[in-house]
Amino acid sequence: MKNKYSFFTLLKNAFSYHENWEKAWKDPEPKKEYEVVIIGGGGHGLATAYYLAKKHNLKNIAVVEKGWIGGGNTGRNTTIIRSNYLWDASAGLYDHALKIWENLSQELNYNVMFSQRGVMNLAHNLQDVRDLKRRTHANRLNGIDAVYLNTEEVKKFCPIINTSPDIRYPVLGGTLQRRAGTARHDAVAWGYARGADQMGVDIIQNCEVKGIKRNGNDVEGIETTKGFIKTKKIGVVAAGHSSVIANMAGLRLPLESKPLQALVSEPVKPIIDTVVMSNAVHAYVSQSDKGELVIGAGTDDYISYSQKGSHEIVEGTLSAILELYPIFSRMRMLRQWGGIVDICPDASPIISKTTIKGLYFNCGWGTGGFKATPGSGDLFAHTIANDEPHKLNAAFNINRFVSGDLVDEHGAAAVAH
Amino acid sequence: MFVINCPYCGVREQSEFKAGGEAHIVRPKQPTELSDDQWAEYLFMRKNIKGVQFERWIHTHGCRKWFNMVRDTSNDEIKAVYKMGEKPPIE
Numbered sequence: 001m002k003n004k005y006s007f008f009t010l011l012k013n014a015f016s017y018h019e020n021w022e023k024a025w026k027d028p029e030p031k032k033e034y035e036v037v038i039i040g041g042g043g044h045g046l047a048t049a050y051y052l053a054k055k056h057n058l059k060n061i062a063v064v065e066k067g068w069i070g071g072g073n074t075g076r077n078t079t080i081i082r083s084n085y086l087w088d089a090s091a092g093l094y095d096h097a098l099k100i101w102e103n104l105s106q107e108l109n110y111n112v113m114f115s116q117r118g119v120m121n122l123a124h125n126l127q128d129v130r131d132l133k134r135r136t137h138a139n140r141l142n143g144i145d146a147v148y149l150n151t152e153e154v155k156k157f158c159p160i161i162n163t164s165p166d167i168r169y170p171v172l173g174g175t176l177q178r179r180a181g182t183a184r185h186d187a188v189a190w191g192y193a194r195g196a197d198q199m200g201v202d203i204i205q206n207c208e209v210k211g212i213k214r215n216g217n218d219v220e221g222i223e224t225t226k227g228f229i230k231t232k233k234i235g236v237v238a239a240g241h242s243s244v245i246a247n248m249a250g251l252r253l254p255l256e257s258k259p260l261q262a263l264v265s266e267p268v269k270p271i272i273d274t275v276v277m278s279n280a281v282h283a284y285v286s287q288s289d290k291g292e293l294v295i296g297a298g299t300d301d302y303i304s305y306s307q308k309g310s311h312e313i314v315e316g317t318l319s320a321i322l323e324l325y326p327i328f329s330r331m332r333m334l335r336q337w338g339g340i341v342d343i344c345p346d347a348s349p350i351i352s353k354t355t356i357k358g359l360y361f362n363c364g365w366g367t368g369g370f371k372a373t374p375g376s377g378d379l380f381a382h383t384i385a386n387d388e389p390h391k392l393n394a395a396f397n398i399n400r401f402v403s404g405d406l407v408d409e410h411g412a413a414a415v416a417h
Numbered sequence: 418m419f420v421i422n423c424p425y426c427g428v429r430e431q432s433e434f435k436a437g438g439e440a441h442i443v444r445p446k447q448p449t450e451l452s453d454d455q456w457a458e459y460l461f462m463r464k465n466i467k468g469v470q471f472e473r474w475i476h477t478h479g480c481r482k483w484f485n486m487v488r489d490t491s492n493d494e495i496k497a498v499y500k501m502g503e504k505p506p507i508e
Contacts, residue, residue, distance in 0.1 A: 243465035254461035256438065257490075302436035302474075305467045305491050310418045312432045345461050402457040 003198075005109050024190060025197035030204050033230040034062045036384060037222060038237060039209050039245060041065025042074040043185070044362055044369065045237035046192035046203070047377020048384070053199035055378070056385035061201045062231075064224060066208035070189030073239050073369065076339035078262050078296040080275055080286065081371040082119040082180035084139045084146050089395035089407045090348060091142040096392050097375025098179060104374055110191030112183045113289065117274050119180035120149070120157060122324075124169040124280040132175045139177070149174050158276055160327050167323050169281050182275060182286055188373055212249040212359070219249070219358040235360045235384050240305065240340025242363035249359055253350070254401045255342045258299045259309040260367050261317075263336040267291030271327070281320035292334065295321060299341060299367060309338040341366050346400075348407035351380050351393040360384050361398065419493050424500050425480045437473035439463050440485050441505075467491050471505060 003009075003022050013021055036052060038045045041063045052058045063069075081101055083094035105112050123129045132148065139146035154174045155163045163171045193203055204226065211223035212234065221230040236245045240257045267290050277284035277296075284296045297317035300310050314336060322329055344350060344364035349372070351362050362380040365372065379393040389397060395407055422428050445451055445459055464470070470490050475483045487496040487507055497506045 241467065243463070244467050247464065247466075252458070252462040252464065254457075254463065255465050256463060257465055257467075300436075302488075303438070303465060303470065303472070303490050304493055306493050308418070308493070310431065312418075342465075401461040402453045404453075 024194040025203050028202045028204065030062060030064070030207065030224070030226050030229050031060075031202065033060075033221075034202070035060040035231070036062075036233040036235060037229060037231040038063045038235045039222070040072075040237035040239065041069040041189075041193070041203060041205065042072050042237065042239060043070065043188045043192065043373040044239075044365075044376045044380070045235075046070075046189055046196055047373055048235055048237060048362065048380045049201045049203075049377075050192045050196040050199070051378045051381035052385060053196060053201055056381060058385065059200060061196075062229065063196070063201060063203045064207045064209060064222070064229070065203070065205050068205050069193050069203060070186055073339045073341065074185055074189045074373075076262065076337060077185055077370040078284070078286070078294050079182045079185045079370060080119060080180075080277070080284070080296075081114070081183055082177050083144055083371070084119070084121070084135060084175065084177045084180065085409060086135050086138050087407055087409060088142060090409050091139065091144055092392050093349075093375060093379070093396065094372055095142070095144050096379070097372045100374035100378065101183065102179075104183075104188075104191070108191040108195050110187060110194060112187045112191055114181065114183040116179055116181040117286075118157075118176055118178045119275040119277060120154065120174050120176050122154065122161075122174040122276065122278040122280075123172045124278065125172065128280055129172050132173065136175050145177055145179050147176050147178075149176055158272065158274055160272060160325055161276065162324055162326055169320075169323070171324075180275070184289075185370060192377070209245060209248070212245070214249065214356065217355075217357050219356060233358045233360070233384055235362065235380060237362045237380070239363065239365065239369070240342050242342050242361060246361070249356055251354060251356060251359070253361065253363065253398070254345055255364055256303050257305060257340050257342050258302065259304050259307065259338040260299045260341045261297040261309040261313055261336060261338045263295050263297065263314060263333050264288070264292040265295070265328075265331045266334050268293070268331070276324075278320065278324065281324070283317045283320035283324065285321060285325070293328065293331065299343070305340050307338045307340060341369075343367070346406040346408045347410040349376070349396055350398050351376065351383060352389065352397040352399075353383065353387065354398060419495065421474065421486070421495065422498050423476045423479060423482075424484050424498055425482050426476060429476070429479060433476060433478040435475050435477045437475055437483065439465075440471040440473045469496060
């Protein structure tokens with residue numbers, strides 16, 4: 001890798017007041033034709049381009065992004081990474097991603113600030129206890145680390161949680177995945193963009209796709225705001241806007257796009273050194289390195305692309321946070337925002353070929369796509385390069401909605417991802 | 418966050434309502450005779466439109482009646498509200 005970041009480059013650039021760092025990626029105009037075009041310059045799209053170039057030796061790849069890279073859901077999520085999913089297919093998919101995360105900063109020569117601080121999922125009723133115990137056993141059978149904690153152990157691991165039996169939804173126990181944690185979301189997009197760029201991928205920003213040109217059952221290229229780009233393979237990684245792209249190609253997907261909200265507080269000194277999620281009361285919280293509490297709320301139930309959400313969703317989440325963490329009662333919230341998430345009926349993603357030759361979709365990640373970024377890119381690159389899915393994403397095909405072979409994580413993972 | 422003019426109760430806060438997804442999807446007359454593809458199309462596949470969409474809503478914490486709505490999903494602006502069985506007031 002040329003322009004490798006190291007202690008010496010840091011030292012060298014310090015002497016010139018950090019004003020002479022080279023650009024991490026170029027800003028090229030689109031060429032007339034590419035072997036593969038990826039629509040969507042978020043983490044998943046950039047990772048796909050990176051692995052297409054790195055593992056499948058494709059030379060002529062473009063990523064087109066309507067805004068700026070990492071400006072969509074990649075920069076809007078709560079950065080939680082875990083792999084403790086119930087079903088075998090999901091466990092395989094998300095643990096594949098987690099294993100890549102563990103070495104990603106070294107691989108990309110870019111600090112993605114991956115922090116294995118553990119993720120704890122709380123149980124608030126008898127059914128939660130049963131479900132979480134079942135999930136712990138399923139995780140272990142799949143080689144994923146998981147332990148079940150009783151109330152005292154939960155309190156010991158995260159002392160600020162209110163474990164009093166008197167609260168409306170008392171903490172009856174929880175699970176802990178120690179390998180889980182968080183990463184810096186922007187750095188993931190930037191690291192993959194830099195890596196892809198160095199292998200010759202064209203990252204074209206401010207380039208919105210307006211149409212998909214088909215010749216019979218083959219794709220011929222895309223119409224964009226920067227003109228027509230010819231290509232035989234299109235990988236769509238457009239998250240909340242996947243259906244918009246699909247409609248351009250005359251395809252329907254089993255997706256609904258809804259606003260998902262998150263918020264951060266004013267920064268405070270370190271108080272919570274892990275990630276705590278609670279499905280039953282729908283609140284989860286961690287603390288960023290800057291000191292802000294990062295709080296995830298829920299989705300609204302109506303379809304919307306407005307990147308806004310209902311006030312009552314935030315209110316519900318914060319009331320749950322306050323009951324679980326009375327210490328936060330005087331915290332002020334700094335920012336609140338919404339992202340548009342594309343949700344499948346079974347709440348599992350689609351990484352798949354379609355009925356149109358050369359058109360591939362990576363979508364349906366719903367409320368929990370960030371954690372899968374490296375694995376998703378790797379498997380989608382494999383699917384595009386070979387025109388066949390990898391065994392780890394074979395179950396996540398579009399055809400499962402016809403065959404009925406759903407990967408039903410909805411009941412298992414409930415609302416929180 | 419918006420207010421909805423329920424055709425039965427009048428203007429109320431959106432938090433009183435539940436969204437029921439895309440409207441005017443006709444239930445197949447003979448479900449047993451559908452192929453798997455047709456069944457998937459009916460059950461799962463959606464237009465998920467960015468722009469003007471026809472959809473179903475229910476006034477859960479009010480009259481508990483279903484009705485239809487025309488709404489721009491790109492900015493949440495409600496164009497029209499009409500009762501079940503009525504023709505959409507706009508094309």
